[in-house]
Amino acid sequence: MAAAAALRHTYYWRAVLVSIVALAVLTLLGRLSWKLRRAQARVLEERLDHARRAEYLAFHDNLTGLPNRAYFSRLLTKGMQHARRYDKRLTLLFLDLDRFKAINDSLGHDAGDELLREVSRRLGRAVRESDTVARLGGDEFVILLPEITEPNQITQVADKILASVSTPFTLVGQEFRITVSIGIARYPADGEDEQTLMKHADVAMYHAKEEGKNNAQYYSEQLKTDSLERLALESSLRKALERQEFLLYYQSKLDMATGRVIGMEALLRWQHPELGLILPKQFIPLAEENGLIVPIGRWVIYTACRQNVAWQKAGFPALSMAVNLSARQFLDDGLLRDIKGALQASGMAPELLEVEITESMIMQDMPKAVRVLQELRDIGVRIAIDDFGTGYSSLSKLQAFPLDTIKIDGSFIHDLLDNAGDRSLTEAIIDLGKNLGLTVVAEGVESAAHVEYLRRHACDQIQGFYMHEPQPADEAVLSLAKWFDNESTI
Template identity: 55%
Template sequence: MNSNAKVPARWFDALTQRIALVRQGMKARESEKLEDLKGRIRLVVRTRWLLLCIIGIYCVVAASFFSLSRFGLFLSHSQAVTLAASLVAVITYNLALHRNIVTLSRYFRLLIPLQVILDLLLVTVLIHSSGGAASWFWPVYLIVTIEASFLIDTQRDVWLIGAIGGILYGLLLIMEFWSLVPNVPMPFVAAEIHHDPLYLLLSWLWVALLNAAVAVIGSYFMALVRRESDAVRESEERLASFLDSANDLIMSITAEGRFLYVNEAWQKTLGYGLEEIEVLSFFDLVHPDSKEQFAMELRRAAAGDALSPFESEVVARGGRSIVIEGNLTCGNEEGDQSVIWGICRDITERKQAEEQLYRLAHHDTLTGLPNRILFLDRLQQAKALATRYHHHVAVLFLDLDRFKIINDTLGHPVGDKLLQKVAQRIAGCVREVDTVARIGGDEFTIVLVNIDTIEDVKRVSHKILKSLSVPFTVDTYELFITTSIGITLFPSDGDNIDTLVKKADIAMYHAKGEGRNNFQFYTPQMDENADKRLLLETSLRKALDHGEFRVYYQPKVDVATKSITAMEALLRWKHPQLGLVSPAEFIPLAEETGLIIPIGEWVLRSACLQNREWLEQGVPRMRVAVNLSGFQFQQKNLLDMITSVLAETGLEAELLELEITESVIMQNPDFAVSVLNSLKEIGIHISIDDFGTGYSSLAHLKRFSVNTLKIDKSFVRDVEVNSADAAITTAIIAMGNSLNLKVIAEGVETEGQFSFLSENRCDEVQGFLFSTPMPASEVAGFLREHQKPRREGNGLADG
């Protein structure tokens, strides 16, 4: 690691202590000063021990040399005792300070100058005992002055100590000059110098000036050192204050994860106090999923590697998960323990926001399912895996049948809740590895992965249709919904994901054309139908204005009397290019585009006018039956529109019959009851068309104001050979009779079908056995021909 980046581990410890002191306030500051003073006194005490040892060793060595020399020991007994007593005194008060520094700390302001003065006095005694004016121990005055500058903060007091040292030395020389104290004779030194005023004056001046200079220089340097120390302290305090006031989470840990320091933001975010972190390791807080990654980052930081910002999940108090992002840096010296500092920020909210944004960008906000973007991504992944492992992928395109009716009648809030329930049911029909997406409106898509056979896809499709067949309860409404499903397979139907989705969409429209509530696999022939569909959709918008629609009529025949009870109006479209277009092709388009509303009104008006015209021509009274689309049925102004048409055409209400499919009525039974009651009140005849293909029950039929049940042709077709169809048809007839409802069977094409229906007391029949749909111009002639054999009594041939 770069030496400039190395920070002594001790500095980190000092900073940690400084931060702790800053947190404790003014009392801590006073305590810090006291601790600083204790430290200085301890250092002086240790220095004094060292100095005493040096002096003691020197005295012993000097005495040994002198005792063996021609001079012998020159100190008198009293002088030796004085010298020894002085040394003992120094040892005594130094030992007292050494052992009782904590106890004596309250008296430091008094003890510091006192011990310095004692040192000066004892040095003076030492100088006197070692020769007075001839002694070479006078530099000890300088040591004591340096000691004073180290212990005393005020420069003036240090200068005073220096002056005292000079004064004491001067007094000693004066006392020896006047023989007030005996001189200590020193070898190699003439005795006359103790009484030489000039020598004594120069010696005093030299010692006094040096002592004063040391006092000035020492106090200056110590003041400089203290200023630098205060600056460092203030800097540390500012740094400590900054660290504690920072919004980022700052921590100091060892390479093993043990905490050395955490700032207040860290404590507040994670919920742990200073006492708790002393027994915690950072690894105790790291989420198990992030431990290995963080341990690796810690090792790299301790090794001095350059690190990029890391991201980790930690567990706060109470089990809350917090995501942090930050940097690690290491500070150490050779031989010192590595100290790692980390500065982090809490990015939990940001991560949640990112996840929310991702979810909003890739999921449908209403149902929570993947949206088109995520669906296409999942499909791309499924395609890649299927290519690698030689599996198949199925794409299912679902569109709810007649869902727009629910939105238009019950409102979008109910429609939204229904979509949510539908999404849950569809998702429950597939595996976790599959993907269900909502790509808009009432359209859903599914990706089925790891498909081995087409039967797997059929099984899932049947499961979805069956699941949706169960009624939905939304608020207070019981709703029925079905779906049409188009299916494509990868790789047989294409390699491009957009192509797969487009072809599944085409297959879905083909399923709608097959009567809805079924699924269809894509085939290439459907592309032609798709092109035709586009042409039809474009032309349909102009067909009404261009007069391209025609109304054909097919009779309904009473089984018992063979009389014609009604004519059903059937819409046909004579396209200028395609010729006659089947209603099965263009009616779903008209419903999707909303054009069914004006077209349906035109058919109703045309049929009523035609029936009125027949009456004027003398044709016997009979009803005209008009099919009512589900979209028309759900219109709020339906009743007003019908009464307006009846008034405009002059047709009596009882001569109008409205046919409404069972699935339309059952989509919203409560709403259907109110509408049917209103229509029945004005005298209109009501028939339930395609009966047996929906979900109505006996309980529902009792609520509906209807006159006729019309058995769907899918049951009539095989009543002669299929026992199940025969049983269903028989049950419907029996149920209708028990409820006093007329029962009519459509799609009757053979004598055998007619005989079965007649034997089972079906009221009316309709089908090619009696007549194909015919233009209005042929109806009067058909009725006249029908009446002739009836008058002659020729039985069934009359039909």
């Protein structure tokens, strides 16, 4: 009995021990299973987050957070399908910032990125919540306006966008302005598929740029024809320099005090093999957009300097030679190197070269403009501000620039005798030039009456058809010979 009781006691405690161990093992296994489930859940959640992030990055612009080209393509296609099914209409706006590259180049890419982010925020505030703003890349944006098709409604939206973007920006502690050009295409009138509608909105946007930028233009079939002609012209333009199709015309500048020719201005022309002589206003904007203006401008400087020296070797007095700089050329980092190279290659004295810039060019980025102009002055080159009176510079700011010459725009001279406003402005510019110690040149002089009026008001120099029209070099040299041989006076 005692032995049996002892054995039962032993089995009892063994069972208890086994139960405790089993319970501990089960508890441990339960905890391990719970941790495993938690780990599995965490891994699953991380994978889901990664997938959601990857999907977001695949369809959104990482700089602005706006829908990207791929996502917008889906949204536009879906919107057009909905409009087609329910007989609705929609409008597409294609936007491109004006002169963004100049700001990006002068202030750096960080400032350019911040500008793009702020533009995206402004665009979002300028439209409805139901509208879609997307960034295609670079400085191109698109906006989808569902169920807005009436021209007055579209125009109101476009005007609101133009006003919003043109408000001054503050970048790197400085205030800047930038504008936007907008192309408008409507579904289904201007395209019944995504590719056609986008292309036509793009065509309209380029027309807005050609119309002076900072405006909105609607697509039309005529624009399509013009766009094809533009593409053909661009293709020819890319080959024009290597085919030596460019040439310079020259127009003299006369000194009012002596009546003698004291300088020439070099004016670019394009002798197209099929279209004939093309004036700058027809191809310079195109060359500005695609960057060809830089090598073309370099050719102009070298050619003008060589021609100046050739005339001196032919026995003519040392005349000043003026060349026009485009906006992109003025901001190009190689400008100073190109001018120094042209002077050295031709042997022309630096003080005989005068570069002409416009008000809008120097007001776009004042600090850089002052720096570039001072570098030009340091090597002896003279600086003229062209077409004065047509820009937006203030007279107080004009004093900040190292200038030598101020040129009165020919549009004021044309109606000088009949328009009191033009007379007042012309006289004010002459007085301004005198007070700042600048040489004042009147462009567009066409009659003896113009000459007499400008003489009475102490204008220093004149230029225009009254003397002669711009001429190629071989004809200009004959005009020079006539002036100097006859000791012509005005």
